Amino acid sequence: MHSNLHIYPSTIEKPIQKLKGVKTAVVVPIPDDHNYHNICACVVREPGSKVTEADVIQAVTDMYTAGDVKNIVAPQHVLFIEDIKVNERGKMNTNSLIDYAVKMIKGSK
Structure with a gap:
C-alpha cells in the first residue's frame, strides 16, 4: 500500500529483473508516516554490473509510460545488496529483508 x-x-x-546486469530484485515496503509505505527495491547485481539507481527507476517508469501497467509507482528507494538469502526450500525471509532495508534507509533508531 x-x-x-x-x-x-x-x-x-x-x-527491474529484465534489466541487463540485474541478478534478482525484491520489492519491500518501508513504513512511512505520510504514504503509509514507501517502496524499496532491493537489487542484487550480476558480477561486474554497473546498474545504477537511476537505471532501476527508469526501467519501472518506462513500463508505466508505455501504458502496459496502470497505477505503478517507481521505487522511492533502491538498495544494492550482495545477496538475498533463501532457506532450504528456496523461500526468502521477507521480514528480515524488510528489517534490513528499514535499518539501511532510516538508520538504527
Whole structure:
C-alpha cells in the first residue's frame, strides 16, 4: 500500500529483473508516516554490473509510460545488496529483508 494505491511487488520487480546486469530484485515496503509505505527495491547485481539507481527507476517508469501497467509507482528507494538469502526450500525471509532495508534507509533508531 502506497498512499491510496494497492501495489503488487511483482509488478515493480518484473521490469527491474529484465534489466541487463540485474541478478534478482525484491520489492519491500518501508513504513512511512505520510504514504503509509514507501517502496524499496532491493537489487542484487550480476558480477561486474554497473546498474545504477537511476537505471532501476527508469526501467519501472518506462513500463508505466508505455501504458502496459496502470497505477505503478517507481521505487522511492533502491538498495544494492550482495545477496538475498533463501532457506532450504528456496523461500526468502521477507521480514528480515524488510528489517534490513528499514535499518539501511532510516538508520538504527
